[in-house]
Amino acid sequence: MTDIAVKVENLGKLYRIGQIVGYSTLRESLMNVASAPFRWLRRTEDRRRETDSSGLRSPVSSQSPVSGPPSSVPGHGNFLWALKDVSFEVKHGEAVGIIGRNGSGKTTILKILSRITAPTEGSVEICGRVGSLLEVGTGFHPELTGRENIYLNGAVLGMKRAEVKQKFDEIVAFSEIEKFLDTPVKRYSSGMYVRLAFAVAAHLEPEILIVDEVLAVGDAAFQKKCLGKMGDLAKGGRTVLFVSHNMGAVSRLCNNGLLLDQGKVVFSGDINNVIARYTESVMSSNAELCFTSDSNKKMQMRSLRLLDHTRKPSTQLDREYPFSVLIEYEVRERIIGAHIGVMLDKVDGTPICHCGDIDVAPGGIIDREPGFYRSIVEFPGGLLNAGAYQIRIGIGRYGGQIYDYCEAFVFYLLDQGSFAAVGAGGQQRPGVLAMPLKWETESISSL
DSSP states (O other), rough: OOSSEEEEEEEEEEESSSSOOOOOOOOOEEEEEEEEHHHOOOHHHHHHHHHHSSEEEEEEOOOOOOOOOOOGGTGGGEEEEEEEEEEEEEEEEEEEEEETTTSSSSHHHHHHHOOOOSSSSSEEEEOSSSEEEEEEETTTOTSSSSHHHHHHHHHTTOOOHHHHHHHHHHHHHHHHHHHGSSSSSSSHHHHHHHHHHHHHHHOOOSSSSEEEGGGGGHHHHHHHHHHHHHHHHTTOEEEEEOOOHHHHHHHOOEEEEEETTTTTEEEEHHHHHHHHHHHHHHHHOEEEEEOOOOTSSSEEEEEEEEEEESSOOOOOTTSSOOOOEEEEEEEEEEETTTEEEEEEEEETTTTEEEEEEGSGGGGGGGEEEEEEEEEEEEESSSSSOEEEEEEEEEETTSSEEEEEEEEEEEEEEEEOOTTTBBBBTTTOOOOOOOOOOOOOOEEEEEE
């Protein structure tokens, strides 16, 4: 038996855009059928009159149905390749994250793998039973109850009633909607929909679980519960394909990833490298930023700089040395409790620390009169591991309104071979922190 669960070769999906589709009632359709002979006779008579008057026959235009790619179709500007030349393989037991900007083709891939839509070109080979959750209520019949939809989804997956019954109590307990189990799902909220839909998709033993961004609908506790369940499935040898804009969730669940851009796979490999490449492509990597004046903001950032230990702007920093963030901002009216917050995260969204200028303010509060101000905050060297990080900055009234916010910098801490960050085997030590700790060793006996 092959160890490949999903094999995609030269996959392409072509959509026609801007096409206006009209809909008619049954009465209109019957009237069109009844009047068709008279319209034909009228057109025939018109053409005969034109021929008699000019001696020439007017050409009759016709439009052939589109059957080929844009290159072979006139007016191909109305077509869009949602996917083009996509190839990848997923092994059994792998958890693969598929990330990219909106419109990059992520959901289209999942719909093809779930057999919801057919590819225009290329091939897909799937080895195993597929359970998919692509949108809220996928596969649910709105008139049926939650109980009935559990059995319906099981039948769609090819399971016998006895198999579904065996998992029924576990599904209901996970979804936490037992009170509404015999209510038609059309009366469910979006959160209830996704709870039951995920519980069914995850517990009816699919060999391959395909999940789109639907988990964003649930509350934080349920999202954590779902991610834990998907992690258990992956550890148990099931294959998971996961699309999400939550980089923290993707990095925790998946070990490999695909980065899509404009319908093509532009990068694949270790999930941390894929996330770093994606974050770098969507966020600024400039070390200096300036902002146009906006009089509608009571407090506004005017310029930002990321500085190395020599106070030069840079996004390539040596982890052994401190680095700083310089913030110049404008206050347009007196602000009681003015506050600057600087957030340091890994590029996958994992929070590292959050600091504010009130940390050093007498009494923990600052008042700012109208004017221009400059603040600088310094992060110590030799603390963080090498890798990609991001800085976010917000200014406002402490405990109140945020007046300005910016996802400012993506930067890299580089390691020059320090022993604290690199272990004896020459490999970078895992974790966020890489700092030397105090050790004491003494001999307590001899042989």
